[in-house]
Amino acid sequence: MDALLLTVFLFLIPVFFLLTRRKKSSERLPPGSLGLPIIGQSLGLLRAMRANTAEKWLERRITRYGPVSKMSLFGKPTVFIHGQAANKFVFNNDGTSFTSQQPESTRMILGDRNILELSGEDHKRVRSALMFFLKPESLKRYVGKMDEEIRNHLEMHWHGKQKITVLPLMKNLTFNIICSLLFGVERGPRRDELIECFRQMIEGLWSVPVNLPFTRYNQSLKASKKVQKMLKELVCEKRVQLEQKTTSPLQDLVTCLLNIRNINNEEELTENEILHNIMVVMVAGYDTSSVVITFLLRLLANEPAIHAAVLQEQEEIARSKSSGEFLTWEDLSKMKYTWRVTMEILRTTPPVFGGMRTAIKDTEYGGFLIPKGWQVFWAIPMTHNDGSIFPEPSNFDPSRFENQASVPPYSFVAFGGGSRICPGYEFARIEILVSIHYMVTQFTWKLCADNKFSRVPMPCFQKMIEGMWSVPVKLPFTRYSQSLKGSKRVQDIIKDLISEKRIELEQKIASPLQDLITCLLSSRSDNNGKVMTEKEILHNIMLVMVAGHDTSSVVLTFLLRLLANDPVVHATLLQEQEEIARSKSSEELTWKDLAKMKYTWRVVMETMRITPPIFGGFRSALKDIEFDRFLIPKGWQIFWAMPMTHMDDDIFPEPSKFDPNRFENQASTPPYSFVPFGGGPRKCPGYEFARIEILVAIHYMVTQFTWKLCADNNFSRDPMPVPTQGLPIKITPRKAC
Numbered sequence: 001m002d003a004l005l006l007t008v009f010l011f012l013i014p015v016f017f018l019l020t021r022r023k024k025s026s027e028r029l030p031p032g033s034l035g036l037p038i039i040g041q042s043l044g045l046l047r048a049m050r051a052n053t054a055e056k057w058l059e060r061r062i063t064r065y066g067p068v069s070k071m072s073l074f075g076k077p078t079v080f081i082h083g084q085a086a087n088k089f090v091f092n093n094d095g096t097s098f099t100s101q102q103p104e105s106t107r108m109i110l111g112d113r114n115i116l117e118l119s120g121e122d123h124k125r126v127r128s129a130l131m132f133f134l135k136p137e138s139l140k141r142y143v144g145k146m147d148e149e150i151r152n153h154l155e156m157h158w159h160g161k162q163k164i165t166v167l168p169l170m171k172n173l174t175f176n177i178i179c180s181l182l183f184g185v186e187r188g189p190r191r192d193e194l195i196e197c198f199r200q201m202i203e204g205l206w207s208v209p210v211n212l213p214f215t216r217y218n219q220s221l222k223a224s225k226k227v228q229k230m231l232k233e234l235v236c237e238k239r240v241q242l243e244q245k246t247t248s249p250l251q252d253l254v255t256c257l258l259n260i261r262n263i264n265n266e267e268e269l270t271e272n273e274i275l276h277n278i279m280v281v282m283v284a285g286y287d288t289s290s291v292v293i294t295f296l297l298r299l300l301a302n303e304p305a306i307h308a309a310v311l312q313e314q315e316e317i318a319r320s321k322s323s324g325e326f327l328t329w330e331d332l333s334k335m336k337y338t339w340r341v342t343m344e345i346l347r348t349t350p351p352v353f354g355g356m357r358t359a360i361k362d363t364e365y366g367g368f369l370i371p372k373g374w375q376v377f378w379a380i381p382m383t384h385n386d387g388s389i390f391p392e393p394s395n396f397d398p399s400r401f402e403n404q405a406s407v408p409p410y411s412f413v414a415f416g417g418g419s420r421i422c423p424g425y426e427f428a429r430i431e432i433l434v435s436i437h438y439m440v441t442q443f444t445w446k447l448c449a450d451n452k453f454s455r456v457p458m459p460c461f462q463k464m465i466e467g468m469w470s471v472p473v474k475l476p477f478t479r480y481s482q483s484l485k486g487s488k489r490v491q492d493i494i495k496d497l498i499s500e501k502r503i504e505l506e507q508k509i510a511s512p513l514q515d516l517i518t519c520l521l522s523s524r525s526d527n528n529g530k531v532m533t534e535k536e537i538l539h540n541i542m543l544v545m546v547a548g549h550d551t552s553s554v555v556l557t558f559l560l561r562l563l564a565n566d567p568v569v570h571a572t573l574l575q576e577q578e579e580i581a582r583s584k585s586s587e588e589l590t591w592k593d594l595a596k597m598k599y600t601w602r603v604v605m606e607t608m609r610i611t612p613p614i615f616g617g618f619r620s621a622l623k624d625i626e627f628d629r630f631l632i633p634k635g636w637q638i639f640w641a642m643p644m645t646h647m648d649d650d651i652f653p654e655p656s657k658f659d660p661n662r663f664e665n666q667a668s669t670p671p672y673s674f675v676p677f678g679g680g681p682r683k684c685p686g687y688e689f690a691r692i693e694i695l696v697a698i699h700y701m702v703t704q705f706t707w708k709l710c711a712d713n714n715f716s717r718d719p720m721p722v723p724t725q726g727l728p729i730k731i732t733p734r735k736a737c
């Protein structure tokens with residue numbers, strides 16, 4: 001018995017110490033809550049990012065819990081730290097206390113030998129190989145090449161255009177620069193294919209890693225395989241060229257990496273390391289500089305004084321060059337004011353919000369424990385908006401970077417710091433400065449739409465639409481679930497809009513007929529004088545958005561396809577539209593002009609007969625009904641399909657023939673036969689709206705452009721009819737627009 005007691009006692013001693021030690025550690029854990037299992041605070045942070053209030057969200061936590069707090073992000077316990085000292089702590093302890101932390105999806109898509117996954121000696125080796133190309137001494141010789149790419153971009157996408165959308169164009173520009181300088185892939189089909197696959201690949205980079213046929217992650221993995229295959233071929237070609245001395249080791253990043261040798265004269269990086277790091281550089285260089293240039297253009301449109309000062313600096317440089325001469329490294333060093341403006345953009349809207357590290361051992365910060373395996377989250381804006389470092393931080397003031405030495409260390413961290421500081425800094429600087437040089441000296445611009453921004457890569461409305469016709473399985477990775485999330489965001493935005501409009505109506509700043517929302521807010525029921533509820537307005541606005549979005553766009557797409565394939569119809573339609581155009585000076589089209597577009601509308605009708613955007617619809621039987629001697633029981637669905645009537649040769653002889661003239665005498669079309677807009681009390685109320693938008697759009701398209709189809713002509717139903725390749729066309733302006 002004594003022996004038993006002694007054994008139990010001896011067993012309990014370590015357990016006691018373990019428990020008390022654990023208790024002490026947990027007492028030293030930072031304050032805060034880990035929230036719900038798995039979800040934690042992830043949704044809150046993501047929602048705040050989308051609403052562009054992530055800084056405020058974090059500030060609220062700081063007010064509540066102090067400078068160091070715990071939370072749970074993306075399924076892992078996390079310690080949030082911020083400020084200059086926190087930045088220093090994270091940057092200086094990389095490799096000793098922390099390791100870089102990427103989501104599983106990133107590792108699988110970009111490859112496990114990419115620099116973000118590496119630590120210690122491997123990280124140093126790969127980084128110094130990348131830096132061999134990305135250091136200023138090497139990059140100096142590529143300014144001219146960058147210049148050529150940017151001028152080309154402006155020639156193709158800016159000149160001759162009245163309106164452009166900046167962000168997608170800037171992404172296109174930065175990708176083209178990467179292709180040219182980093183991979184030596186010149187313009188042409190190979191570059192186009194690479195761009196397409198790359199876009200698909202990055203879609204799923206931050207997605208939930210569930211590899212099922214319909215997930216984004218799965219699509220992204222497939223695209224990543226294609227990109228890797230293409231890059232592998234490229235690496236092989238470059239290797240042969242280097243061996244045959246038909247290319248120089250300094251030609252581009254790939255040749256540079258292949259040429260670096262270790263002490264045994266073997267390639268310093270393995271094939272996988274080269275591949276995975278080319279991929280990471282593609283991703284890192286694509287989204288960052290493009291965002292900075294976009295925000296610079298927005299700022300220059302809003303701030304005439306800053307624009308004037310940038311222009312003056314750039315014009316002086318332009319005057320010192322002969323026509324067609326490329327910018328040089330020396331020219332860039334003269335762009336001091338422009339770079340200060342860029343730094344202030346990077347301070348106020350850093351493209352990278354912050355980063356994550358994983359603790360590789362128990363570590364202490366600010367008197368609290370960061371347990372081994374936990375994440376550390378550091379956020380750049382918290383330092384950039386610190387008034388003790390940058391006085392009046394919400395003022396946009398480039399002069400704060402006049403004396404850069406006066407900016408305290410670890411305070412301006414848009415490019416990170418320490419051993420993982422962004423190696424693309426100089427590359428980004430060149431592309432931003434050269435782009436701005438040509439943009440300000442060759443163009444002026446004004447903003448068309450609103451100025452707001454959020455931190456979401458995907459437009460939420462598009463996401464909502466994508467899931468409309470999906471199977472309603474609410475799991476985190478399904479289209480349906482993405483769509484529900486998109487819908488929530490859209491609802492939030494519309495709710496805000498309704499509130500704003502309600503105030504504007506009350507204050508009589510807006511008229512009841514201003515738009516659909518003001519109209520619905522002002523409307524009263526004929527029967528009882530009741531107004532619509534907030535929910536009714538919200539849900540019906542959403543419905544109108546969906547109903548009006550996919551339908552007219554599909555009709556216009558199929559019209560363009562038809563007009564490219566049928567020269568006779570095109571010529572007749574063009575003649576009608578040109579007559580109308582000739583009767584006008586530069587004024588806008590009117591209701592009367594639309595009434596003259598008789599032949600065009602017949603073409604539209606025939607397009608909708610053959611390819612109705614809506615396939616059909618469902619009704620639910622409220623009671624047992626009989627149709628054609630059969631019973632449709634109460635509660636059953638009725639499915640009616642439009643094409644069956646539109647293709648009925650008793651009604652439309654030779655139904656597969658495209659013949660707009662069958663609508664010459666519309667009264668001759670039997671009732672209930674041509675039903676693209678439905679019929680009865682539920683007939684589409686957007687009929688006239690669609691008519692106007694289609695006719696106005698087609699008027700300007702045919703009078704200003706000619707076009708040819710590039711790819712195949714097939715289409716499928718998703719459930720709307722969609723050309724399988726989105727209908728790429730080659731357009732040529734007919735006359736100066």
Ligand code: HEM
Nearest residue numbers: 116284285288289352355414415416420422423424427428
């Ligand atoms: C304005 C443009 C850019 C900004 C603001 C930016 C920002 C950053 C930041 C903050 C980090 C560190 C993240 C961390 O420590 O967790 C980083 C890392 C990195 N950046 Fe950039 N970046 C920019 C452009 C580029 C370009 C053009 C390239 C490539 C040509 C590039 C390649 C990389 C790579 C490879 C890393 C990982 C470095 C490592 O782990 O050692 N970046 N960037």
